[in-house]
Amino acid sequence: MAEVRLEKVVKRYGKIEVVHGIDLEIAHNEFVVLVGPSGCGKSTTLRMIAGLEDASDGAITIGDRVVNELPPRARNISMVFQSYALYPHMTVRDNLGFGLKIAGQDEALIKKSVDAAAEILGLEPYMDRLPANLSGGQRQRVAMGRAIVRDPDVFLFDEPLSNLDAKLRGQMRVEIKKLHQRVKTTVIYVTHDQVEAMTLADRIVIMRDGYIEQIGTPTEVFERPVNTFVAGFIGSPPMNQLDAVVRGGKAVLSDGVEVPLGPDHKVSEGQAIILGFRPESFAPKGHSLHGEANALAIERTVNIAEPLGTETILFADLGGLEVQGKMLNPRVVKEGETLGFTLDLSKLHVFDKASGRSVSA
């Protein structure tokens, strides 16, 4: 049983504070992903949990122990590094068994645990190879194997897939998910890739500049982002965000287009807002995701069309910016063609312009 709890955790390097008193509770066996742009403090937070960095302030609890003062080896955690950090002078077998050997386990038990991990990850054919003679994906598996062999309370992953090519990354993502289903353990996973975050996480923690911006399930952070940062960070292509002013219950865009706002958005007359909508809510008539029962028709000229097979991304001008729309079941669209778009009014996100915070229910 291992919950992980961070209470007012601060990290300072000299006078520079990089993590500003964050609070986070992670349940037993939960898969939590810390995501954010580089420099947001996600890796530092993970390293504080691992014990590789000291927390400058606050308390980190794993299970029922406050671990601030404990060295990494006493925290019963394991970690997969971005560089894999395999021991270059040891075979795969020795790499996998290293932790158990250090712990003084007897040979037979080590062999049993190592073989079990090797089987889970399909590493049996490579057991006597050195890391230098493995491919990227195999190294990645060894790194994960080394982590699961020790049967830790918590798994920590520090951007484990960012050194792999796109195809392998997709494959390993699925493997990590399967691994978590099989080896039920608390997982804390750091990435800058929102797709990894969305696909893997039970809950996502979105960080920026040393603060936690939002914690929620993938659906929550996608459907109800608390501010413009989260709205822009989660989802691909990103959410369109247009400046607007509230007039008579409508959001008036800079090019005069008036978008009716429903009662779900708490706005006041004359308020400067940012109107957000995802590309899938802005589609040519007959090609939208959610139907067009509650939609605003807008005619627009297509600047650029990016056919992706199952969908085509369309770029058009709206509200003084170039916005992206998503055309499902696409037909061929020529650049410069004028199309009747529909904007799904039930999927609008409204943010206060001054604070950037969501005012939508």
Place this chain on the structure above:
Amino acid sequence: MSQLTIEKPWQRWSIRFGVFVAMAILTIPGLWVVLTAFRPNIEVLARPAVWIPQNPTLDNFARLFGLSSEQQGLPVAQYFINSLVISITSTLVAVAIGMAGGYAFARFRFPGKGGLFLAFMLSRTVPGVALSLPLFIIWARLGLIDTSFGLILVYLAVNIPFTIWLTDGFFRQIPVDLSEAAQIDGCTRWQAFWKVEFPLARSGLASAAIFAFLTSWNEYALASQLTRTTASKTMPVGLMDFTAQFTVDWTGMSAMAVLIIIPALVLTFVVQKHLIAGLTFGGVK
């Protein structure tokens, strides 16, 4: 890139000729010393020069060890032991301290780090001989003249900065992740060093050790000032025993030079694999 350029035969031969000339300049004096060790004294100053010994002999070595009836032997065995003790001790201590220092410079941040490192390097720019007089005066006061310990101290001072510089480079090339992974795997920092970082730095440490050993083994200038008797005289200093007021025993001196070269040569061959791996560490990663 060199595989891609096609050399014409004349280019290849001119390169070979250039290398031959350069190597000849480097090795002929050494070859001359070795050949002289095996010739009778009469051939040494012959004109025209006799290159290949006409009457090869082991007499010179026999004389060294007092096995010849003509001349009293020199305490070569004692010099050899002194050299070994001084070189090995100073090498082991220099590598131990240098490794710790190099690790500290590579891994830790501490105030004055840059300045300290620079100071160590600047100490290498001072020619050793320039220190001989002050060293002599201080060593005389401390009673360290003509002791192995005195010489070991001097060689430590020479070797430690170099070892720090060399091992710092090697430890820098070992990713910090490895030590961190080992600590998460259950190692103390100390265990992580010995089980992961030390084995990876081994080739670097081997090259550091051989440089330190050769420096101490071959050093003449300071040793000649600070030693007096068989209590501490090393092999290179022993060479001077072959000079008398009006004569120099070139053949005996050459025989002794050969004895000096042999251990260095053997050692270099033994650690050659490590040495090359060490010197090209960055290139082969």
